[in-house]
Amino acid sequence: MERADAPPQSGAKSPTCVVCGKSLRQERAVPWAAVRPAISALIGRDHPQWSEGSWICPEDLETYRRRSLRELLSDANGDLGPLEQEVLDSLRTGDIVTAAPDITFDERATFGDRMADRVAAFGGSWTFILSFSLVCGLWMMLNVTGWLFKPYDAYPFILLNLVLSTLAAIQAPIIMMSQRRQEARDRMRAQNDYQVNLKAELEVRQLHEKIDHQLSQQSTRLERLERLQEKLIERLTP
Numbered sequence: 191m192e193r194a195d196a197p198p199q200s201g202a203k204s205p206t207c208v209v210c211g212k213s214l215r216q217e218r219a220v221p222w223a224a225v226r227p228a229i230s231a232l233i234g235r236d237h238p239q240w241s242e243g244s245w246i247c248p249e250d251l252e253t254y255r256r257r258s259l260r261e262l263l264s265d266a267n268g269d270l271g272p273l274e275q276e277v278l279d280s281l282r283t284g285d286i287v288t289a290a291p292d293i294t295f296d297e298r299a300t301f302g303d304r305m306a307d308r309v310a311a312f313g314g315s316w317t318f319i320l321s322f323s324l325v326c327g328l329w330m331m332l333n334v335t336g337w338l339f340k341p342y343d344a345y346p347f348i349l350l351n352l353v354l355s356t357l358a359a360i361q362a363p364i365i366m367m368s369q370r371r372q373e374a375r376d377r378m379r380a381q382n383d384y385q386v387n388l389k390a391e392l393e394v395r396q397l398h399e400k401i402d403h404q405l406s407q408q409s410t411r412l413e414r415l416e417r418l419q420e421k422l423i424e425r426l427t428p
């Protein structure tokens with residue numbers, strides 16, 4: 191809420207909102223001088239009578255504040271992307287932009303997704319490579335020497351070839367599935383980062399404008415006080 195001391199108004203007329211025309215209690219009325227220039231310009235576009243000495247109600251001021259942010263974020267066609275919309279909503283409600291993306295992402299994973307992740311993780315480990323080499327080596331050795339049983343897959347190991355190619359055929363799509371999920375997770379993280387950055391930028395921008403506005407208001411008030419002081423001194427000196 192941005193409020194500054196109202197410029198002294200002549201007459202005891204109760205202030206009316208320039209947008210909705212309702213008459214306002216003194217403590218709820220926001221004076222023209224307390225509205226930031228960017229928002230002031232926006233109100234002036236719709237209501238040409240908006241000038242020094244005008245008032246606006248907090249609700250309408252909030253509407254215009256949201257509109258100024260919306261205009262800042264919308265593209266050339268005036269459209270707002272879903273990500274930007276979420277950021278604006280969170281600014282309005284004061285909520286955090288999104289929950290931690292990893293948690294949201296894992297909550298949505300189906301049984302198949304989790305299975306693919308696990309298989310891909312195992313398929314890309316040294317455990318898999320070593321145990322697989324061991325199995326292949328044993329298979330070849332036992333089928334060549336015939337130590338434990340009568341060889342069922344003699345050189346050149348046609349059955350082993352079939353097993354290996356089947357395994358490769360199954361593993362490839364599982365890895366692709368897992369990669370796709372990883373990409374989706376990265377995309378989600380990037381979107382979340384973008385939204386957090388955008389929100390921070392908007393908040394900082396608003397703070398800047400508020401401080402600039404406060405400073406300019408303060409100097410105007412000081413000047414007014416100085417003038418008043420000078421008048422008093424003039425009156426006191428005989």
Ligand SMILES: [Zn+2]
Nearest residue numbers: 207210247250
């Ligand atoms: Zn109003």
